[in-house]
Amino acid sequence: MSDETPEKATPHAGEPGTVAVTVEGKKGAPATYKASLTSEAPKLRIKDLGVTYIDRHGRSTEAVREVSLDILDKPGIGEVVVFLGPSGCGKSTILKSVAGLLPPTRGEVLVEGKPVTGVGRDRGMVFQAYTSFGWLTVRENVEYGLRLRSIPRDERRKLSDKYLKSVGLDEFADHYPKDLSGGMKQRVAIARTLINQPKLVLMDEPFGALDPQTRWGMQSLLLDVSRSEDNTILFVTHDVSEAVYLADTIYVLAPRPTHILHRIDVPFFANRDIGLKSSTEFRNVEKKLLDLLYSPAG
Ligand SMILES: Nc1ncnc2c1ncn2[C@@H]1O[C@H](COP(=O)(O)OP(=O)(O)OP(=O)(O)O)[C@@H](O)[C@H]1O
Ligand SMILES: [Mg+2]
Numbered sequence: 001m002s003d004e005t006p007e008k009a010t011p012h013a014g015e016p017g018t019v020a021v022t023v024e025g026k027k028g029a030p031a032t033y034k035a036s037l038t039s040e041a042p043k044l045r046i047k048d049l050g051v052t053y054i055d056r057h058g059r060s061t062e063a064v065r066e067v068s069l070d071i072l073d074k075p076g077i078g079e080v081v082v083f084l085g086p087s088g089c090g091k092s093t094i095l096k097s098v099a100g101l102l103p104p105t106r107g108e109v110l111v112e113g114k115p116v117t118g119v120g121r122d123r124g125m126v127f128q129a130y131t132s133f134g135w136l137t138v139r140e141n142v143e144y145g146l147r148l149r150s151i152p153r154d155e156r157r158k159l160s161d162k163y164l165k166s167v168g169l170d171e172f173a174d175h176y177p178k179d180l181s182g183g184m185k186q187r188v189a190i191a192r193t194l195i196n197q198p199k200l201v202l203m204d205e206p207f208g209a210l211d212p213q214t215r216w217g218m219q220s221l222l223l224d225v226s227r228s229e230d231n232t233i234l235f236v237t238h239d240v241s242e243a244v245y246l247a248d249t250i251y252v253l254a255p256r257p258t259h260i261l262h263r264i265d266v267p268f269f270a271n272r273d274i275g276l277k278s279s280t281e282f283r284n285v286e287k288k289l290l291d292l293l294y295s296p297a298g
Pocket of ligand 1: 053054055061062063085086087088089090091092093094238256
């Protein structure tokens with residue numbers, strides 16, 4: 001049958017000089033990931049997670065099937081963990097379960113040993129769609145979470161100065177979102193999330209709607225910011241190049257109902273700058289990922 005025949009890799013255009021992939025319907029190398037959960041309480045544990053949606057007509061869609069992983073805390077270091085998988089596989093569903101926006105059908109999510117039962121300040125989410133409040137200035141948007149917690153004005157100001165600067169928006173503090181470009185709006189969302197200093201930052205294809213050049217800039221900015229914040233970023237993408245550029249660890253996800261096929265530890269690149277993307281070392285990791293996604297199953 002044709003859908004059992006491994007097809008040749010057909011990367012479609014992503015960023016210039018990079019590869020974006022659609023792995024849906026393709027059969028890749030056999031899964032190599034086997035969950036082994038530690039005995040200690042990790043920063044994040046996803047245990048036997050399963051999510052099946054039931055719509056109002058009673059039809060069910062199994063989105064996530066048995067996802068288990070541990071992300072350990074690396075004190076003092078920001079870490080980026082990427083979920084790479086095809087459109088519709090269940091990436092947002094996993095992230096929403098971690099965020100506490102969606103109760104799992106099976107299994108559980110634990111942050112530092114505590115079961116997630118709803119949204120919480122220890123987790124912050126940046127969505128693909130721009131989510132700034134149009135009636136608030138950039139600074140008011142960024143300070144929003146602090147205001148909800150009744151943090152005094154002076155302290156809010158100090159923190160918003162810091163985070164607006166870290167995303168390069170200090171000169172736009174008094175502007176409204178409508179006056180900003182897409183990349184700038186996402187920087188507002190990132191600052192608004194980071195200012196609450198969550199342990200886990202959940203980013204669901206946050207740069208998907210940006211033009212390639214802006215996207216590169218945002219990737220570098222994210223790496224800069226993650227170096228100065230001691231948090232773990234869970235980043236969802238379908239772009240192989242973006243995954244390799246950002247990640248310390250990549251989980252490759254299967255089409256729906258999703259589960260983890262592979263876990264890749266990305267080698268430490270001394271300089272993660274834009275030139276890296278055309279280096280042989282970088283290309284080799286990209287190629288390895290593409291091979292895993294597309295090579296004939298054994
Ligand atoms: N609220 C819902 N009700 C019913 N089915 C849903 C709901 N949300 C998602 N699904 C289904 O679950 C599956 C996984 O969806 P999800 O949004 O997690 O995928 P994704 O990997 O994030 O996709 P994309 O890359 O396109 O954002 C899809 O088949 C989708 O149609
Ligand atoms: Mg999604």
